[in-house]
Amino acid sequence: MGENTVSILYIGGADEAVEILAAHPEVSVVHKRDAQAAIQYLKAGNKPKAILCELNIPGGSGFTVYDYIRAEPIEDPEYEYIVFILLCHEFKDENFVKAFRLRMDDFFVLPLPEAERLVKRIRYLMNFRRIDQKFTYHMPLIKRLFDIVVATTALVLLSPLLLIVVIAIRLESKGKVYYISKRRGRGLDDFNFYKLRSMRVGADAELKKLAQSSNQYAGTSKAVTIDFNDPCPRCGERTDGSPCSELIYIGSHQICDYWYTEQKAKVERSKATFVKISNDPRVTKVGKFIRNTSIDELPQLINVIKGDMSIVGNRPLPTYEADQLTKKYSNKRMIAPAGITGLWQVELRGKGGVMSEAERVRLDNNYADNFCDNKYSFLFDLKLIIRTAKALFQKDSTV
Numbered sequence: 592m593g594e595n596t597v598s599i600l601y602i603g604g605a606d607e608a609v610e611i612l613a614a615h616p617e618v619s620v621v622h623k624r625d626a627q628a629a630i631q632y633l634k635a636g637n638k639p640k641a642i643l644c645e646l647n648i649p650g651g652s653g654f655t656v657y658d659y660i661r662a663e664p665i666e667d668p669e670y671e672y673i674v675f676i677l678l679c680h681e682f683k684d685e686n687f688v689k690a691f692r693l694r695m696d697d698f699f700v701l702p703l704p705e706a707e708r709l710v711k712r713i714r715y716l717m718n719f720r721r722i723d724q725k726f727t728y729h730m731p732l733i734k735r736l737f738d739i740v741v742a743t744t745a746l747v748l749l750s751p752l753l754l755i756v757v758i759a760i761r762l763e764s765k766g767k768v769y770y771i772s773k774r775r776g777r778g779l780d781d782f783n784f785y786k787l788r789s790m791r792v793g794a795d796a797e798l799k800k801l802a803q804s805s806n807q808y809a810g811t812s813k814a815v816t817i818d819f820n821d822p823c824p825r826c827g828e829r830t831d832g833s834p835c836s837e838l839i840y841i842g843s844h845q846i847c848d849y850w851y852t853e854q855k856a857k858v859e860r861s862k863a864t865f866v867k868i869s870n871d872p873r874v875t876k877v878g879k880f881i882r883n884t885s886i887d888e889l890p891q892l893i894n895v896i897k898g899d900m901s902i903v904g905n906r907p908l909p910t911y912e913a914d915q916l917t918k919k920y921s922n923k924r925m926i927a928p929a930g931i932t933g934l935w936q937v938e939l940r941g942k943g944g945v946m947s948e949a950e951r952v953r954l955d956n957n958y959a960d961n962f963c964d965n966k967y968s969f970l971f972d973l974k975l976i977i978r979t980a981k982a983l984f985q986k987d988s989t990v
Contacts, residue, residue, distance in 0.1 A: 595617055596617055596618070596619050597617055597618050597619070597640050597641065597710055597713055597714065597717075598618075598619045598621075598638075598639045598640050598641075599612055599618060599619070599620050599621070599639055599640070599642070599643060599833050600619055600620075600621050600623065600629060600632065600639040600641070600642045600643070600963065601621070601623070601642075601643050601644075602620050602623050602624070602625075602626065602629045602638075602642065602644040602645060602648055602653075602656060603644065603645030603648050603678065604642070604645070604648070605641075605645065605678075605701055605702075606625050607702065607859075608643075608678075608701060608702065608703045609622045609706070609761065610931055611703055611706050611709075612643075612703075612706055612709070613709065614948065615706035615710055616707060617708065617710060618710060621637070621639065624648070624649065624650030625648055625649035625650040625651075626648050626649065626650040626655045626656050626658075627651065627771050628650070629642075629644070629656055630659050633659070633660065634986045635688065638673070638675065639673060640672075640673065640713070640717055641673065641674040641675075641713045641717070642656065642660070642673055642674070642675050642676070643676050643678055643699075643703075644675065644676070644677060644678060645659070645678045645679070645680075645701075646677060646678065646679045646686060647680075647958050653677045653678070654693070656675075657675055657677070657693065657695060657853060661675070661693075661694075662911065667866040669716065670783045672717070672845035674696045674697075674713055674716040674717055675695050675696050675700070676695070676697045676699060676713075676716075677690045677694055677695050677697075677921075678699050678700075678701055678703075679697050679698070679699075679700050680700070680701050681700065681834045682700050682817065682844075683933070686698075686766050687817075694763060696716045697716060697870070700844060701765050703901075708848075712810060730901075730928065731939040731969070732966045733965065733969050734928075734969065735898075735901075736900060737902065737969070737972075738896075738901050738902050739895075739896060741895075741902055742892040742893075742895040742896045743892075743896060744891075745889075745892055746892050746893070746896075748753040749889060752886070753886075753889060755882060756787060756877070756886055757787070759877045760787060760788055760875075760877050760878075760881075763790055763874055763875055763876060763877045766788065766791075767788060768784070768787060768788055768808050768950075769785060769786065769787060769890060770786045770787070770788045770789075770790075770813065771783050771784065771785060772786075772909060772916065773906060773909070774907035774908060774909060774910070774929065775908050775910050775925075775928065776899060776904075776907045776927075776928060776929030777901060777925055777926065777929060778926050781910060782897075782899040782900075782906055783899075783905075784891070784893065784894065784899075785890035785893055786888065786890055786891065787881055787886065787887040787889065788878070788887075789874055789875060789877070789879070789881055789882050789887045790874055790875065790878055790912055793874055793969070812973070814831040814917055817846070817854045817856060819844035819845075819846055819849060819909060821850075821854070823846070823847050823849065823850035824850075825836060825849060825850070826847055826850070829934070835847055835849055835850075836848040836849040836850075848870060848952025851902065856931075867913060876980065888931055891931050892931075895928075899929065900928065900929040900930060900931060901928040901929065901930045901931075902931055902932070902972070902976065903929060903930045903931070903932060903933055903972040903975050903976060904927055904928040904929050904930020904931075904956045904958070905924050905925075905928070905929060905933055905934075905935065905958055905959065906929070906930065906933060906936065906955075907930075913925075924952065924955035924958075924959050926959050926962055927958055927959040927961070927962050928962075932975060932976065932979040933955075933958055934954045934955070934957060934975060935951050935954040935955055935958070936979065937975055938950075938954055939981055
C-alpha cells in the first residue's frame with residue numbers, strides 16, 4: 592500500500608458505494624457489514640485513514656461505532672486521527688444535528704458522490720484532524736520571567752488605584768467586588784479567572800436571553816436544517832437548465848451538491864460559539880469605566896503570577912465557549928498560553944469592538960503560530976503590549 596493511498600473502512604450494506612470507492616486508484620477499501628465486525632477489525636489494531644459508516648447497520652448503528660473510536664479512545668493515539676463520516680439513506684434533521692453535535696467529521700446522504708471528489712474531501716478532513724496534533728509547545732523561559740517581573744511590579748505600583756476602584760464598586764452596588772469564573776487556557780486546563788466586578792449582581796442569569804437578542808457573533812440565519820425549496824443561485828445562472836454540480840437525492844427532494852454543502856455550512860455558522868454583548872445593559876457605571884480603561888483586568892495579574900496566564904496570549908475562554916469552539920474549528924489556538932492581552936484584543940479594539948467569530952479564531956491561530964516549532968518571538972509580544980497601550984480606551988462595553 593503506497594504512502595498516498597487512502598485506506599477506508601466502509602461499514603454497511605451499500606455494495607455500490609464500496610465499488611465506487613474501490614475503483615479509485617488511490618483508495619484501498621475494507622468492507623464490514625455490521626457494527627460488531629467493524630469494532631473487532633479495529634480492536635485487531637487496524638488503522639484506516641477514514642471510516643465511512645452507514646447509520647443503520649446490524650449490531651448497532653453508526654453512532655455506536657463512532658462512540659467506540661471517540662468516546663472510548665483506543666490506546667493507540669493513531670486512532671484519534673481517523674476521519675469519521677456518517678452515511679444515511681435519507682436526510683433527517685435529528686441525525687444531521689446529532690452528527691455535528693458529536694463532532695463527526697462529515698455527513699453524507701447516499702448515493703455517494705463520485706470517488707475523486709470524495710477522496711479529495713477525505714484528504715482535506717485528514718489534514719484538518721491532524722493539525723492540532725503536529726504542533727509542540729513549551730513556555731519560553733524569557734516569557735515566563737517577563738510575566739513574573741511585570742505582574743509583580745504592576746500589582747505593587749497599582750495597589751493604591753485598585754483600592755480606590757474596589758471602594759467605588761462597593762459603594763455603587765452590593766455584592767463582592769471581584770468576580771471568579773472558570774476559564775480554559777492552553778490545552779484542556781481550566782482555572783479560576785479573576786476580574787473586578789463590572790456588572791450588577793445576578794448578571795449571569797440574564798446572559799442567555801441577551802445572547803439570543805444581542806450577541807455580536809450570532810449568525811443572521813435562524814435555519815437549523817437544509818432548505819430544499821431554496822433555489823441554488825449558481826444553478827439559476829446556467830442558461831441550459833443543467834445543475835451546477837452533481838444532484839443529490841434526499842427523500843423526495845433533490846438538491847445540487849454545491850448548494851447542499853453551502854447550506855450545511857450556513858447552518859453551522861448560525862450556531863455562534865462566542866458570546867459578546869455590545870453595550871451590555873448589565874454593566875454598572877463604575878463597571879463601564881473600568882472596562883473602557885481595562886482596570887477590571889488587573890486582578891488577572893494574579894493569574895499570571897500563578898502561571899495560569901501570561902501577559903500576552905490568547906484570551907482564555909469560558910468553558911462552554913471552549914467546548915463549542917472545538918466542535919467547529921481546529922484547536923490550534925489552544926497551544927498558545929492564555930493572556931491578558933493579545934493579537935485578537937488589539938485588532939478588536941482597532942476595529943471599534945466589531946469582529947466576526949471566524950476573524951477572531953483566525954487571529955488566535957495566527958498568534959498560536961508563534962509557539963510552533965520554537966518560533967517564539969519576544970519582540971512580537973512587546974509589539975502587542977505597545978499596541979495594547981495605544982488602544983487602551985475602547986468605545987463600547989463588550990463582554
